[in-house]
Amino acid sequence: MKKIRIGLIGLGNIGTGVYEILTRKARFLEKKTGAALELRYACDQRISQRGRLKIPRKIFVRNPRMVLKDPSVDIVIELIGGIKTARTVILEALRSRKHVVTANKALLAECGPEIFRTAVRLGREIFFEASVGGGIPIIKTLRESFAANRITAIHSIINGTCNYILTRMSKDRLSFDEALRQAQEKGYAEADPTLDISGADAAHKITILAMLAFEGLVPFSAVSMEGITGITSDDITFAHEFGYVIKLLAIAKKTDRGIEARVQPTLLPAGHILANVDDSFNGILLHGDEVGDSLLYGRGAGRRPTASAVVSDVIDLARLITAGQRAPKLPVSRSLKVKNLSAIESRYYLRFTAVDRPGVLSRISSVLARQGISISDVIQKERRAGKIVPLILLTHHSREDKIRRSLKLLNKLSVVRARTQVIRIED
Numbered sequence: 448m449k450k451i452r453i454g455l456i457g458l459g460n461i462g463t464g465v466y467e468i469l470t471r472k473a474r475f476l477e478k479k480t481g482a483a484l485e486l487r488y489a490c491d492q493r494i495s496q497r498g499r500l501k502i503p504r505k506i507f508v509r510n511p512r513m514v515l516k517d518p519s520v521d522i523v524i525e526l527i528g529g530i531k532t533a534r535t536v537i538l539e540a541l542r543s544r545k546h547v548v549t550a551n552k553a554l555l556a557e558c559g560p561e562i563f564r565t566a567v568r569l570g571r572e573i574f575f576e577a578s579v580g581g582g583i584p585i586i587k588t589l590r591e592s593f594a595a596n597r598i599t600a601i602h603s604i605i606n607g608t609c610n611y612i613l614t615r616m617s618k619d620r621l622s623f624d625e626a627l628r629q630a631q632e633k634g635y636a637e638a639d640p641t642l643d644i645s646g647a648d649a650a651h652k653i654t655i656l657a658m659l660a661f662e663g664l665v666p667f668s669a670v671s672m673e674g675i676t677g678i679t680s681d682d683i684t685f686a687h688e689f690g691y692v693i694k695l696l697a698i699a700k701k702t703d704r705g706i707e708a709r710v711q712p713t714l715l716p717a718g719h720i721l722a723n724v725d726d727s728f729n730g731i732l733l734h735g736d737e738v739g740d741s742l743l744y745g746r747g748a749g750r751r752p753t754a755s756a757v758v759s760d761v762i763d764l765a766r767l768i769t770a771g772q773r774a775p776k777l778p779v780s781r782s783l784k785v786k787n788l789s790a791i792e793s794r795y796y797l798r799f800t801a802v803d804r805p806g807v808l809s810r811i812s813s814v815l816a817r818q819g820i821s822i823s824d825v826i827q828k829e830r831r832a833g834k835i836v837p838l839i840l841l842t843h844h845s846r847e848d849k850i851r852r853s854l855k856l857l858n859k860l861s862v863v864r865a866r867t868q869v870i871r872i873e874d
């Protein structure tokens with residue numbers, strides 16, 4: 448039986464899960480793969496990880512170079528995270544003629560062109576199922592299962608932390624701060640939650656999905672992102688009254704004038720299939736020209752689901768190596784143009800903080816009308832003559848630049864007393 452030698456670099460949360468599966472299920476994996484998966488190295492800077500995981504002395508190393516310079520290693524699993532060291536390790540592994548498995552979405556989004564092109568140029572494979580959607584097999588689905596389709600759109604909930612926070616705000620009427628604290632207590636949110644709540648984590652992931660869906664490299668810097676820190680309990684309540692829920696969506700669409708790729712808090716109709724993807728779950732809705740709509744749902748994070756995806760990649764790779772075959776080619780030969788956010792079209796939720804006085808609504812609507820923006824729905828929650836009240840308008844489809852131009856004018860009106868809240872609507 449062919450032996451495939453593996454070097455596992457990084458024994459943090461996911462690395463620990465991978466180590467456990469590879470050791471606990473060795474026989475099971477061997478039967479599935481038709482090859483013996485030998486964990487040749489388990490590498491971590493922290494010596495304490497050896498004792499904690501009871502790793503045999505002969506396979507534990509602290510320096511990744513030990514793994515990279517060993518010509519007998521076939522597959523390097525990079526689970527260090529972060530950009531700098533991980534980038535060096537992956538590029539070195541590829542140059543040393545090793546195949547790579549990684550979960551590192553930040554690196555693949557920000558340095559994707561360099562890494563994917565290096566892999567293709569050197570004829571090595573790079574597998575990254577765990578980089579998006581944790582245990583959900585979205586990468587293989589796009590690379591293989593939907594190969595007969597032109598993908599036209601992806602609407603996705605791919606950050607479990609934000610989804611948990613918004614779900615608790617919606618169902619338990621918690622404030623953003625209370626829901627964030629609860630997410631941290633439950634281990635969903637990091638002590639420093641910035642990467643998640645700013646939308647950056649979801650932006651990394653949609654960059655990778657858009658590359659596979661639309662078959663070209665996507666410049667991460669062109670993907671726009673907006674997080675959930677500005678969403679208030681009031682917005683969630685008003686959205687409900689209009690029949691919507693608020694979710695952080697990562698969206699990628701193919702249009703005639705380039706692709707759209709963005710992360711944004713979004714009003715979704717309560718009956719939308721993604722509206723009930725709650726708590727820390729992820730949901731990815733794809734539209735293919737042949738298959739139509741297809742939803743993938745599951746655990747988008749956590750040690751075991753993510754380790755499950757890493758080990759599935761190892762099995763796939765081991766099978767390919769054993770059979771002398773290659774994976775579907777990565778789309779590195781062209782770069783996609785991402786449409787500027789100002790050129791997108793959407794419906795909008797606008798929450799004004801306005802004085803309750805005759806004529807205010809008509810002043811606001813006349814500014815919108817001058818930009819050709821049509822209103823589809825209005826609510827004013829309270830009646831407090833002369834006092835400040837929330838006034839909520841939903842618009843029909845409009846271009847983003849027209850909305851921005853109107854808001855610049857509207858926010859200057861004396862009757863508008865705070866910056867207007869703007870949230871896009873997807874129907």
Ligand code: HSE
Pocket residue numbers: 605606607608609635643648747748749
């Ligand atoms: N922090 C991510 C999330 C999981 O909350 O979904 C890792 O990608």
